Amino acid sequence: MSGPRKRAASPGAPQIIDPAKSPPLYVPIGMVLAGLVGLLALQALIIYKAPMIFGPFRFNPAALAAVHLFTLGFATSVMVGAFHQITPVMLLGRPVEGRWALLQGAAYLAGSWSLVWGFYHSAGPWITAGGTLVVLALLVFALLVVRAMRSATQWTVAGRFMAMALSFVLGTAIWGLVLAFNLRFGFLPNSLDYSPLGAHVLVGLGGWFMLTIFGVSYQLFPMFALTNRPGGASGHIVLGLLAAGLWSAFLALLLHLPAPVTAACLLVAAAGTVRYAADFFGMMRQRRRPELDLSMRYGVTALAFLAPAAALLLLSVWHRPLAVPGAWLFLMGFVATMILGMLYKIVPFLVWHFLMKHRRTKTQRLPKLDEMFSQGAAKAGYLSWTAGVLLTGLVLLGGALGWWDAPGWWEARYLARGSAIPNLIGSLLFTGTILQVLRARPLD
Ligand code: HEM
Numbered sequence: 001m002s003g004p005r006k007r008a009a010s011p012g013a014p015q016i017i018d019p020a021k022s023p024p025l026y027v028p029i030g031m032v033l034a035g036l037v038g039l040l041a042l043q044a045l046i047i048y049k050a051p052m053i054f055g056p057f058r059f060n061p062a063a064l065a066a067v068h069l070f071t072l073g074f075a076t077s078v079m080v081g082a083f084h085q086i087t088p089v090m091l092l093g094r095p096v097e098g099r100w101a102l103l104q105g106a107a108y109l110a111g112s113w114s115l116v117w118g119f120y121h122s123a124g125p126w127i128t129a130g131g132t133l134v135v136l137a138l139l140v141f142a143l144l145v146v147r148a149m150r151s152a153t154q155w156t157v158a159g160r161f162m163a164m165a166l167s168f169v170l171g172t173a174i175w176g177l178v179l180a181f182n183l184r185f186g187f188l189p190n191s192l193d194y195s196p197l198g199a200h201v202l203v204g205l206g207g208w209f210m211l212t213i214f215g216v217s218y219q220l221f222p223m224f225a226l227t228n229r230p231g232g233a234s235g236h237i238v239l240g241l242l243a244a245g246l247w248s249a250f251l252a253l254l255l256h257l258p259a260p261v262t263a264a265c266l267l268v269a270a271a272g273t274v275r276y277a278a279d280f281f282g283m284m285r286q287r288r289r290p291e292l293d294l295s296m297r298y299g300v301t302a303l304a305f306l307a308p309a310a311a312l313l314l315l316s317v318w319h320r321p322l323a324v325p326g327a328w329l330f331l332m333g334f335v336a337t338m339i340l341g342m343l344y345k346i347v348p349f350l351v352w353h354f355l356m357k358h359r360r361t362k363t364q365r366l367p368k369l370d371e372m373f374s375q376g377a378a379k380a381g382y383l384s385w386t387a388g389v390l391l392t393g394l395v396l397l398g399g400a401l402g403w404w405d406a407p408g409w410w411e412a413r414y415l416a417r418g419s420a421i422p423n424l425i426g427s428l429l430f431t432g433t434i435l436q437v438l439r440a441r442p443l444d
Pocket residue numbers: 057058059060063064067068071072076115130131132134135169172173174176177178179180181183197200201204205208327
């Protein structure tokens with residue numbers, strides 16, 4: 001008996017997106033809402049704990065809690081839901097069963113929040129128990145996504161990026177768990193060695209977040225900006241360079257290979273990023289819709305933050321405090337800004353599709369996607385969010401370069417609290433508009 005026929009979507013050919021393959025609506029929406037709770041809690045923590053969060057980052061309970069509230073409580077929560085949604089719809093595979101996704105999502109959230117709680121209170125058992133639950137939940141997540149991928153009948157570049165990203169999220173979490181046990185039992189020889197931490201951060205930020213975002217953008221940017229998709233070969237080169245460069249740099253750090261070896265591996269990954277940038281500018285140049293909608297504006301802003309973030313993270317090898325503004329711009333500027341932008345497309349579309357499926361009659365009218373939420377509030381949210389990321393980035397850069405060392409009203413703690421407020425306002429406006437979308441109903 002032959003299985004489902006697989007076809008690789010050729011670059012020029014239209015790729016089929018089949019919303020009928022979606023999992024139950026509560027799977028992606030539940031994880032989005034959980035992620036937004038994480039984002040709001042993060043803003044509250046930043047304002048409450050400023051500037052301790054911005055102090056020396058190693059073994060700093062508030063910084064560890066904030067980083068993992070972001071990476072696990074917000075970003076990965078949303079991405080788990082998005083993977084369950086996008087994989088079957090884009091690759092035309094079997095959607096995940098709702099109860100499995102629910103079980104896995106609940107275990108993941110319980111583990112993530114326990115880990116964050118443990119970091120905040122420096123409570124070893126919470127850290128190791130929460131971390132173990134996160135790893136187990138992510139293993140089940142990967143199995144469920146791979147199951148959907150194995151039944152796929154159409155493979156795209158984005159799908160291959162997502163498959164590779166799964167290996168990175170597992171690598172990040174499993175190695176993170178080793179570090180968590182090390183925090184408690186101290187079995188790694190030198191506690192001041194930065195290589196094991198660097199390996200964890202590299203595959204988390206580069207392999208899980210950046211690689212997923214690049215891959216998904218190959219699918220979504222051409223749809224949102226009405227532009228041509230770059231040739232498939234280009235996407236595969238980017239994927240190959242990033243995956244090879246990041247995994248080999250991870251190993252080089254774990255094995256303590258000489259610094260030039262790690263640098264060479266990172267150069268390979270950097271070449272992948274440069275090639276992606278060329279593809280991105282190509283897509284932007286050829287777009288047939290000149291003005292950018294809100295979602296694309298978020299997307300372009302996110303990529304603009306990536307350049308200074310990467311430069312600061314690189315420079316932090318020589319001047320370690322620069323890692324703080326670098327990580328801020330990478331996480332809040334690049335990852336979060338991109339996620340918020342994508343959600344402005346994905347959530348209204350999912351709700352619209354749900355309403356369409358459950359219409360009372362075929363003639364019942366539905367709101368258009370951008371009629372589902374207040375455009376004014378959404379634009380104000382974008383401006384406030386972007387201003388907050390930029391301001392706090394500057395405050396942190398000043399902190400790293402010693403600009404605020406003298407006491408006075410410009411002390412880091414006042415500046416950090418003040419600059420975090422526009423971010424909080426931006427997150428609240430974003431959450432408010434997403435809740436508006438969820439309340440959308442047929443027009444008559
Ligand atoms: C996508 C997932 C993750 C990302 C992107 C990520 C990122 C990071 C970052 C940026 C740091 C540095 C923070 C600092 O030193 O202040 C860090 C540290 C750490 N992470 Fe994660 N993390 C992730 C998941 C996890 C998980 C699941 C665990 C536990 C199972 C974990 C355990 C740790 C530990 C123990 C440290 C401190 C290590 C040390 O300083 O020796 N992380 N992580």
